[in-house]
Amino acid sequence: MSMLNVGRPTRPDTAGESTGHASLSGGRALLQDEGLLFEVGGWEKTGVDLDETPGFDESDLGGLVRDDLRLPGLSEPEAVRHYVRLSQKNHAIDLALYPLGSCTMKHNPRLNEKMARLPGFADLHPLQPTSTTQGALELMDRLAHWLKTLTGMPAVALTPKAGAHGELCGLLAIKAAHEAAGQGHRRRVLVPTSAHGTNPATAAFVGYSVTEIAQTDDGRVDLSDLAAKLSDDVAAIMVTNPNTCGLFERDILEISRLTHEAGAYFYCDGANFNAIVGRVRPGDLGVDAMHINLHKTFSTPHGGGGPGAGPVVLSQALAAFAPAPWVVHDGEGLRLEEETAGEAAQAFGRMSAFHGQMGMFVRAYAYMRSHGADGLRQVAEDAVLNANYLKARLSVAMSPAFPEGPCMHEALFDDSWLEGTGITTLDFAKAMIDEGFHPMTMYFPLVVHGAMLIEPTETESKQELDRFVHALLGLAEAAKAGDVERFKGAPFLAPLRRLDETQAARKPKLTWRPEPTGVAPAPLAAE
Amino acid sequence: MRYLPLTPDDRAEMLGVIGAATIDDLFRDVPEAARPADLFDLPLHAGELEVERELSALSAKNRAAGAGPFFLGAGAYKHHVPATVDHIIQRSEFLTSYTPYQPEIAQGTLQVLFEFQTQVAALTGLDVANASMYDGSTATAEAVMMAQRVTRREKAVLSGGLHPHYASTTQTIAHAEGMEIVRLPAAVDAEAAVIEAIDAETACVVVQTPNVFGVVTDVSKIAEAAHAAGALLIVVTTEAVSYGLMKSPGAMGADIAVAEGQSIGNALNFGGPYVGLFACREKLVRQMPGRLCGETVDAEGRRGYVLTLSTREQHIRREKATSNICTNSGLCALAFSIHLSLLGGAGLSQLARVNHSRARELRDALAGVAGVEVLTPRFFNELAIKTSVPAAQLADELAAEGILAGVPFSRLDPAGGMDDVLLVCATETNTSQDIAALAAALSRKLAR
Numbered sequence A: 001m002s003m004l005n006v007g008r009p010t011r012p013d014t015a016g017e018s019t020g021h022a023s024l025s026g027g028r029a030l031l032q033d034e035g036l037l038f039e040v041g042g043w044e045k046t047g048v049d050l051d052e053t054p055g056f057d058e059s060d061l062g063g064l065v066r067d068d069l070r071l072p073g074l075s076e077p078e079a080v081r082h083y084v085r086l087s088q089k090n091h092a093i094d095l096a097l098y099p100l101g102s103c104t105m106k107h108n109p110r111l112n113e114k115m116a117r118l119p120g121f122a123d124l125h126p127l128q129p130t131s132t133t134q135g136a137l138e139l140m141d142r143l144a145h146w147l148k149t150l151t152g153m154p155a156v157a158l159t160p161k162a163g164a165h166g167e168l169c170g171l172l173a174i175k176a177a178h179e180a181a182g183q184g185h186r187r188r189v190l191v192p193t194s195a196h197g198t199n200p201a202t203a204a205f206v207g208y209s210v211t212e213i214a215q216t217d218d219g220r221v222d223l224s225d226l227a228a229k230l231s232d233d234v235a236a237i238m239v240t241n242p243n244t245c246g247l248f249e250r251d252i253l254e255i256s257r258l259t260h261e262a263g264a265y266f267y268c269d270g271a272n273f274n275a276i277v278g279r280v281r282p283g284d285l286g287v288d289a290m291h292i293n294l295h296k297t298f299s300t301p302h303g304g305g306g307p308g309a310g311p312v313v314l315s316q317a318l319a320a321f322a323p324a325p326w327v328v329h330d331g332e333g334l335r336l337e338e339e340t341a342g343e344a345a346q347a348f349g350r351m352s353a354f355h356g357q358m359g360m361f362v363r364a365y366a367y368m369r370s371h372g373a374d375g376l377r378q379v380a381e382d383a384v385l386n387a388n389y390l391k392a393r394l395s396v397a398m399s400p401a402f403p404e405g406p407c408m409h410e411a412l413f414d415d416s417w418l419e420g421t422g423i424t425t426l427d428f429a430k431a432m433i434d435e436g437f438h439p440m441t442m443y444f445p446l447v448v449h450g451a452m453l454i455e456p457t458e459t460e461s462k463q464e465l466d467r468f469v470h471a472l473l474g475l476a477e478a479a480k481a482g483d484v485e486r487f488k489g490a491p492f493l494a495p496l497r498r499l500d501e502t503q504a505a506r507k508p509k510l511t512w513r514p515e516p517t518g519v520a521p522a523p524l525a526a527e
Numbered sequence B: 001m002r003y004l005p006l007t008p009d010d011r012a013e014m015l016g017v018i019g020a021a022t023i024d025d026l027f028r029d030v031p032e033a034a035r036p037a038d039l040f041d042l043p044l045h046a047g048e049l050e051v052e053r054e055l056s057a058l059s060a061k062n063r064a065a066g067a068g069p070f071f072l073g074a075g076a077y078k079h080h081v082p083a084t085v086d087h088i089i090q091r092s093e094f095l096t097s098y099t100p101y102q103p104e105i106a107q108g109t110l111q112v113l114f115e116f117q118t119q120v121a122a123l124t125g126l127d128v129a130n131a132s133m134y135d136g137s138t139a140t141a142e143a144v145m146m147a148q149r150v151t152r153r154e155k156a157v158l159s160g161g162l163h164p165h166y167a168s169t170t171q172t173i174a175h176a177e178g179m180e181i182v183r184l185p186a187a188v189d190a191e192a193a194v195i196e197a198i199d200a201e202t203a204c205v206v207v208q209t210p211n212v213f214g215v216v217t218d219v220s221k222i223a224e225a226a227h228a229a230g231a232l233l234i235v236v237t238t239e240a241v242s243y244g245l246m247k248s249p250g251a252m253g254a255d256i257a258v259a260e261g262q263s264i265g266n267a268l269n270f271g272g273p274y275v276g277l278f279a280c281r282e283k284l285v286r287q288m289p290g291r292l293c294g295e296t297v298d299a300e301g302r303r304g305y306v307l308t309l310s311t312r313e314q315h316i317r318r319e320k321a322t323s324n325i326c327t328n329s330g331l332c333a334l335a336f337s338i339h340l341s342l343l344g345g346a347g348l349s350q351l352a353r354v355n356h357s358r359a360r361e362l363r364d365a366l367a368g369v370a371g372v373e374v375l376t377p378r379f380f381n382e383l384a385i386k387t388s389v390p391a392a393q394l395a396d397e398l399a400a401e402g403i404l405a406g407v408p409f410s411r412l413d414p415a416g417g418m419d420d421v422l423l424v425c426a427t428e429t430n431t432s433q434d435i436a437a438l439a440a441a442l443s444r445k446l447a448r
Helices: A076-089 A112-117 A134-151 A162-179 A198-205 A223-230 A252-261 A270-275 A358-394 A426-436 A462-480 A501-506 B008-018 B048-060 B083-089 B105-123 B136-151 B164-176 B191-197 B221-230 B239-246 B280-285 B316-320 B330-367 B392-402 B433-445
Strands: A155-157 A188-192 A211-212 A234-240 A265-269 A289-291 A312-314 A327-330 A335-337 A412-413 A452-454 B157-158 B178-183 B204-210 B232-239 B257-260 B277-279 B291-297 B303-308 B372-374 B384-389 B421-425
Touching: A076 B008, A076 B083, A112 A358, A112 B008, A112 B048, A134 A312, A134 A327, A134 A335, A134 A358, A134 B048, A134 B239, A162 A234, A162 A265, A162 A270, A162 A289, A162 A312, A162 B164, A188 A198, A188 B048, A198 A211, A198 B316, A198 B372, A223 A252, A234 A252, A252 A265, A265 A270, A270 A289, A270 A358, A312 B105, A358 A452, A358 B008, A358 B048, A412 B157, A426 A452, A426 A462, A452 B221, A462 B008, A501 B291, A501 B303, B008 B221, B083 B330, B105 B239, B105 B277, B105 B291, B105 B303, B136 B157, B136 B164, B136 B204, B136 B232, B136 B257, B136 B277, B136 B280, B157 B164, B164 B178, B191 B204, B191 B221, B204 B221, B221 B232, B232 B239, B239 B257, B239 B330, B277 B280, B330 B372, B330 B384, B330 B421, B330 B433, B392 B421, B392 B433
Parallel strands: A188 A211, A188 A234, A234 A265, A265 A289, B157 B178, B157 B204, B204 B232, B232 B257
Antiparallel strands: A155 A312, A289 A312, A327 A335, A412 A452, B257 B277, B291 B303, B372 B384, B384 B421
C-alpha cells in the first residue's frame, strides 16, 4: 500500500475510472495524488533552521508553558512539492477565462506584485514614527486622489478590508450622519431584490431592517415601488450600479433625486465599477457612499478568497463621519489622524487595527498608474465590449435574460433554453469544467430563473472569447441533442467528480483528527 | 496598454457582431449628463519602467524595518519568513483563483484551508477554526457579536490589557449592532479586574494574552468566573508565535480564541493585509462567522473538500446571516499555513524559545539603563517600559538616529494617561548588537 494513502478513503484503482484507464499510484500523469499535511509530514520534523537555546530559562513565563502542541512539519523540498501538487488542482485566471459574474476575474499584473514587495512597503511597521513612513503615506494620499477623481467624490475612507467591510463603513457613516442630524429614527434600508447578499446582511448588521424594492420587467429598479417605499423612516437605499443583471440603471438620476428628497442617503454597491471606470463618475449620479473593490476593478489578486480591499468614497454630506485613521497634510509633510477626537470628533470610530490593506493599495496604485486616465477608460470599454460580444454570440443557442439593448460588463442568461432537456444550470456549469473553463456565476441574481451570469472582463483576447463561445455552443448543442450523460455526471475530467456537499454539512468534519485509536499515524519517510 | 489584448481590428469586428455602430452605443443607458466626453484629470498610461521608478522612489522615502535596530510590536511583528513561502503564494493557481465555490477545480485551495483550520485549532487548543478573517481586530469584533448570538445577551466586557485599537474596532462594530461595550481602563496587569465586571447581563469577556503590555496571564480563573455567570470567554492573541510556547487559550478555558496571524508567514505590510485566526468550541460552530471548509467525498467515493455550513453566510441567508463577511484573507492564510508547515510544532516551539530568549536579553539590558523601569512582570517577547521622558518624543528622537525603539503607548491610546510608557518587542530578528545599541542610545538620551 502506498504511504500516501495512510488513513485515506482514496481507492487508487478507481482514480482513472472515468477515462477508462487507472493508474496504480492514484495520480494521473502530471497530476499527482497528495495526502494531507498530517499524513505526509513528520511530527518532529522541521524545515527551518533556528538558533539553539541551551539552558532555556522559563522563569519569566508565569508557569504557563504548554506541552501539548503537536503539528507536523515538512523539510523545504517536501513543502514545495506538497503545495505545488495541491496548486495543480486549482483553476486560475492565469490558466483560462474565469467568467464569474460580479467577481471581475481579470488579469493580475505581476508588476503590482513586485512593487508591493519593495522593502519600503512590505517591511514597514504600521506604528513606526510617521517621519519614517512618509513615502507610504504619500502613496495612500495619491491612491485617494485617484479614487476621488475617478468617482467624482470629495472624500474616501481607505481602511475597509473588503467589499462587505466597505459596505459596513458606508452604512456606519450614514447612521452617524442621521444621528448627528436628529434623524436616528431612520432605521430602514431599501434594497432591490437583485442585490448581493452582503447588502441586506450589512444592513442587518448595523441594526437596520431591510425592505425589498421590486424590479421591472427590463431588469431595473421599479421607480414607482421605490417612491412608494421611501418614507421618513428610511435611512438609505443600497443599489448596485451597473446592477447585478449587468444593466445600467437608466433612471439612476431619478432614483437619487427621490432618495434625497425623502431625506435618505444613496449607498451604491461598487462591485461592478469595472464597467464604468474612467467613463462615468458615481458622484455625477448622486451617490453618497460607494465601496470600491480593489480586488475587482483595480486588479489586485483574489488569492483563493482574499485578501481584498474596499475603500469607500463619500459625498460631502458624509465626509466628516469617515472612520479613523486618515492621512492629513500638515506643514512638515504627511501625518495620520488616528484618533476620533478634536477635529475628527465626528468620525464614527475605527474599522480595524491599522490603516487598511497597504499591500493592496500599492498594487492598485501601480495598476492605475499603468493604465492612466486613457487606459482606464479603455478598460471599461473593452469590458463592456467583451460582454456584449459574448451575449451576441451565445444568444444563438442560450436565452439572454434581458435580450433588449446592450448589457454592461456582464451578460445574464436564464435557463429557459434548457427547458425539456432535463439539464439544469448546475449540470451545464459542471460540464463547462470538463471543457477547461471555470463556470459562470450560477443562480445569482435571484430574480432570474436558473441564472447564468457571465463576466469575461477586458483582459480576455478575442481568441479566448471565441474558444469559450465554441465550447459553450458545443455544449448547448449536446444538451439540445439529448446527450444528458455529458451533463448529469459532470465533471468527469476534473481532479475530483462532484462533491457530496450534503454529507459535508450534515456531520461537519472541519479539522483533521488522528484515527479514533488516539494513536497518530506512524511517522513517515526517513524518520 | 499592455494589459489589454483587443486590437482596433478586433474591436471593430466585435462591434459588427454585436450590431453596434460605436462603443458609445453600448453605454447608451447612462444618462447623457453623466457621460463626460473628456478624460478625467489624471496622468495618461505609463510603461512598466516609469511606474517602477515612481513607486521605488516612494518606497525609498520609508525607513524599512530591516534597515537597522528595530523593536516595534504591539499587534504587528517583524519575523523572518522563509523564501519558500513567498515563492509558493505567487503560484498562479493560488494567487489568481477565486473563492473555491467550484470544489472540483479548487481542491488545492480547499485542502490548504482544511489544513489551515486544523493548524489553527491545534495552536489555540480549541475544536474548530474557520478559514480566516480579515485580521485580529475585526476577528475580535466578530467574536464579541458571536457571543451575543450564543448567549442572547448584549454586554461585552473588554479588559484594559486589550490592544486599544482592537477595543476601538470592537466598540465601533459591535456597538453598531446594539451591544453595550464596557471598556476597562488600561493597566499593565489588567486581567484580574475583568472578573469584577462580569454580571448576569454579560455575554462575554475579552482578555488578551500576551496583552498589549506584553504580560502573559493564566486566564483559567476568568474562564471560571465567566462560565459561572453564563458568559463566554474570548481570548485574544496578537503575537501568534507565542502559541509555540504559551499555554493555549483552549487549555485555559476559552470558548473562542481569536488572533492576528501576521507573525507567521506574512510581512509587516504597513498594517495589512493580515490574517485573522478564529477558533471555538465545537458546540458553537453554527454561530461562527466566516467561511468553513469541510471534508466529504466525491461521486466515486474519493476524499475531497468543500465550503460547508454556508447556510450561516450572507450569500444564502442574506439579512439573517451570522456575519456580512464575504472575502476573507485566503492568500495570507496560505502563507501562514506554509510557514507553519515548514516550522512544524517542533520548529514553532523553538522559534518561540528564541523569541523569549531575545526578549529576556532585551529586558536585562534595559533594566540596567538609568531612567528606564521595566513594567512587565511576566512576558513572552514584548515588554512595557517606563521612561523618564515622554515615550513619543523618545521614539521620534531615536528614529532620527536610525533606531526604531518601540511603540509609545500614547500612540495607541492618547487619553490613557501613560505618556511615559514605551512598548518594546524582541524577536529572532534582533541581534545582541541591536539590543546593545538600543540600551546605549537610551542611556544617552535619558542621562541628560
